[in-house]
Amino acid sequence: MNTSNESLPQCPVARGLTFVGDTWSILILRDAHEGLTRFDQFRKSLGIAPTILTRRLASLTKDGLLEKHLYSERPPREEYVLTEAGRDFLPVLIMIGAWAQRNCDGNLARYIDVETGREIEPIGIDAVTGAKLGSRPMRMGLVQKGDDT
Amino acid sequence: MNTSNESLPQCPVARGLTFVGDTWSILILRDAHEGLTRFDQFRKSLGIAPTILTRRLASLTKDGLLEKHLYSERPPREEYVLTEAGRDFLPVLIMIGAWAQRNCDGNLARYIDVETGREIEPIGIDAVTGAKLGSRPMRMGLVQKGDDT
DNA sequence: TCAGATACTATCATTTTAGTAGTAAGTCAC
DNA sequence: GTGACTTACTACTAAAATGATAGTATCTGA
Secondary structure (H helix, E strand, O other), X not given: OOOOOOOOOOOHHHHHHHHHOEHHHHHHHHHHHOOOOOHHHHHHHHOOOHHHHXXXXXXXXXXXXXXXXXXXXXXXXXXXXXXXXXXXXXHHHHHHHHHHHHHOOOOOOEXXXXXOOOEOOEEEEEOOOOOEOOOOOEEEEOOOOOOOO | XXXXXXXXXXXXXXXXXXXXXXXXXXHHHHHHHOOOOOHHHHHHXXXXXXXXXXXXXXXXXXXXXXXXXXXXXXXXXXXXEXXXXXXXXXXXXXXXXXXXXXXXXXXXXXXXXXXXXXXXXXXXXXOOOOOEOOOOOEEEEOOOOOOOO
């Protein structure tokens, strides 16, 4: 993953946004999670100009969210597949979607659990306490790794 | 920008991004959650050009994430405070930050639970099943409101 | 040989952003 | 009541990003 940037913001939100801070990148990741892998699939799905798509795919690849993978030798063709870091972005996508479902007008699509057939209700919690994010006071701090007081 | 579909995208992610699809807007919301409310506080915190800040604050206000509030009559001064929809965005901010903590290098700040003093481990779950988001197959669908099969 | 598929690049007009300076309304200090 | 200061902006211009469209390169199959 790219980290050799000039000034590294210590705020994790700001740092994350240096990788996925624009609409197209996030929509590409959304489509990648839906199974799209090829240039023309993204282009048609998003209606994005090919110049922009080229640049976005290159930066997501450089940043380690996608990787290029040869899927045909003759003719040589490459596809873009999610890396581990890219797949790890799925909860963020769903939380953005859930926010929109709660706060935006319009008949938006819902997330359905395939096994139960029921609508998913995505929430963020602290895995340590189980408390809903935002329900308890929180602060930011720098912690040494392994500091297990 | 054309987010692929007709006027209102049915994909909740695309729809949400029409409101918060750029870095500055998200960083303004982050700062607002940290307690900042005034033009110059945001400007100094972010190092953003005042023209851009004016536009972003106006669009966040128009979109209902912030609202202007008179905090001094003499001289007349207004501040920007989070609305309910703006406060509801906090889990998204934390999930973005948590993604960066897991996937980006650098000594990023951590989220600390003030009561326990322990580091928070933000995860997304489905409140219905309790399953971690992404751990079970999921699909998108249109559901009638009140469809409670 | 020729149409078609795929994954782009080139070009250029338009839009957006960044950087800096300046403005308007008021306060406070003397 | 003059001048320094605060706050919340707007004006202006240069630089960068984006969007739209056209074109290229490589290969396939008919």
